[in-house]
Amino acid sequence: MSSPLSPAVVRAAHVRVSGVHLSFGGRPVLAGVDLVAAAGERVAVVGENGRGKTTLLRVLAGQAPVDRGEVRRAGSLGVADQQLPLGPADTVGALIDLELAAARGALARLEQATAALADGRPGADDAYAAALAEAEALDAWDADRRVEVSLAALSAVAERDRPLGTLSVGQRHRVRLACLLGANHAVLLLDEPTNHLDADGLDHLTERLRAHPGVVVLVSHDRALLADVATSVIDLDPSSDGRPRVYGGGYAAYVEARRAERARWEALHAEQVAERQRLADDLSAARNRLRDSWRPGKGHGKHTRATRAPALVRAVHRRQEDLAAHVVAVPTPPSRFAMPELPEHRGSTLLRAEGLTVAGRLARPVDLALDSGDRLVVTGPNGAGKSTLLAVLAGALAPTTGTVSRARPARVDWLGQESEPPDRRTAVELHGDHRASDLGLLDGHDTHRPVAELSVGARRRLDLASVLADRPHVLLLDEPTNHLSAALVDELTAALAGTPAAVVIATHDRQLLRDTASWPRLAL
CATH class of the missing domain: 3.40.50.300 (P-loop containing nucleotide triphosphate hydrolases)
Structure with missing residues (x-):
């Protein structure tokens, strides 16, 4: 010491x-x-x-x-x-x-x-x-x-x-x-x-x-x-007033206070949006009454129209003033992560590995089989070969011994531990769509910035979005919590538990290991 x-x-x-x-x-x-x-x-x-x-x-x-x-x-x-x-x-x-x-x-x-x-x-x-x-x-x-x-x-x-x-x-x-x-x-x-x-x-x-x-x-x-x-x-x-928050009492107290504050924020924003919509509906109804007053039903005459018109005009003006005065002062809460619906393929094994080794990197032979809905956590100390195994399963690395076979329709996607070197092209230029923003992983501003200008965490989110948007049958995730916020990790973990795809995770993250304690383990 x-x-x-x-x-x-x-x-x-x-x-x-x-x-x-x-x-x-x-x-x-x-x-x-x-x-x-x-x-x-x-x-x-x-x-x-x-x-x-x-x-x-x-x-x-x-x-x-x-x-x-x-x-x-x-x-x-x-x-x-x-x-x-x-x-x-x-x-x-x-x-x-x-x-x-x-x-x-x-x-x-x-x-x-x-x-x-x-x-x-x-x-x-x-x-x-x-x-x-x-x-x-x-x-x-x-x-x-x-x-x-x-x-x-x-x-x-x-x-x-x-x-x-x-x-x-x-x-x-x-x-x-x-x-x-x-x-x-x-x-x-x-x-x-x-x-x-x-x-x-x-x-x-x-x-x-x-x-x-x-x-x-x-x-x-x-x-x-x-x-x-x-x-x-x-x-x-972001917070409801746009200022950072400091929370005492440790991390558990922060999580609880943040959850309660987010609920209040969402409720207040929804209330203000609903009130603005009510005022807009009132204005629309008043305008309709004003228009209809000039087309009265049978039995009504010009005198009736002339009598009602000033009051209706004043009602329209009041509604316009009310609507103009009612500003939604509470900003829109940030979007949450939206997991896409990944496919299911029953009736055959999606991915099978037999006797896999990689010289100098994965010494112990590995056998495994993955069907739709299967879960697997790969554990072991640094250097045991966890990342190597996922790279072999993804087809990015050839094994020294053993074989990997896939069912014909199966799509296998792999989130590596680190992002590729940053590119000067934007997310939209690289992927041709807005998949990261659609999933709540990047805001609209970041999707149009060069990837090289994004933070390490934002690039990691883009990598995750690209993998998920391909709708894989088998999802291979190497240290998926690296560089991601705690809130996003919680949302991602919950989503992975319910997807019909097969999911393999390699991680040292202790909280993720606790959250996936019911998943089968492969210790290297």
Whole structure:
């Protein structure tokens, strides 16, 4: 276990955001964000993809200037975002040195201050005290050991001379996360830290974050992590008044409060829309009466028409004024995920695999058969071959041994763990339709933006929309919760439980594993 930060540094660590607004290309990304976090607090940043979660972390890190508002932060800073700061030719050791630069620098300054104190230089006492406090705050002497412990716990590569370019995306992510967990910074900003972690790695991350005495601000789709560590939640999703919400009491309290608030929002919006429709109907009826008054039935004369007309004209004007004054002030609630109806094919096995292995990637022979409505969860540690198995079942990778056969009408679609490199074409240009917006996965604005400009989460939603829109008989999902919001994951999980298609999921997501506890397991 790491040594604690000094009490003075723990008290000083804080993050404060007041009235922050930020727009990109004229489009608001952050609007009126307020947040205060002191030492010992762990703030979860949640919201749908593209709502500015990663942007808020960049603002807190000082990497993105705001249009207006104030950002203050005290204490040393550690940031784990979705991009590595070094290139493929750099080594694991170089990344460790970079992430431990604060600890190394503190020890170097302490050594210089010690020498100055020994030489009796003027002001050496104060310089030594400051350098010692800095080194103690970071527990700098133990930084390398802590990194080694986290490298082992996260199953990360520990050979310091290994070039980063020889590591997988997941391996690089785990090395960097281990460095951040070992650096002992007062303020930790973490963007999707659970990606690429297996069960042991998730347990280690949870333990370290719960023990962290400073401030933690994290963006994560992992509902189990949020439930285990978050002390408060800031929700960047649209609200009835357009401002972000901060919820205390942890993640469970946030889920319940958000559900109740969403119900109130939908009810109030529906009430205002209904009232506007009633006023529009009244206006239409008044106009009809005015028109009909000029065509009275038999037995009515001109005098009757002349008498009724002024009153009807006034009634029409009143209805027009009422309608103009009644504005639907409550914005339309965001659309929910709409699962398409996937096909069913009874009478034959849709997909059969026998004796599958892939040299160096899937050692244990796999046999399986999938019929319509079947469910399967593939589990196992990193490197066991879960992604490899799904790629073989999808026909994207040839097995070394074994065979895969499909029923003639069966469509098999595969959601890989990571998106393809971003394209400059728009979603509509790539897919020729609005499938992502039809399913409630992208708004209309994003469907017409170049895919390269979309957030990682929005690209993930587009990938999911493309797979579902093909109406597969067999749906293969590799870590389907990666980069998706917790609310969308809940909706997707419920939809998968009821689809007539066969569904195979490979995942480390602990909450998803709990939600699919009744599904058969294939442990690799």
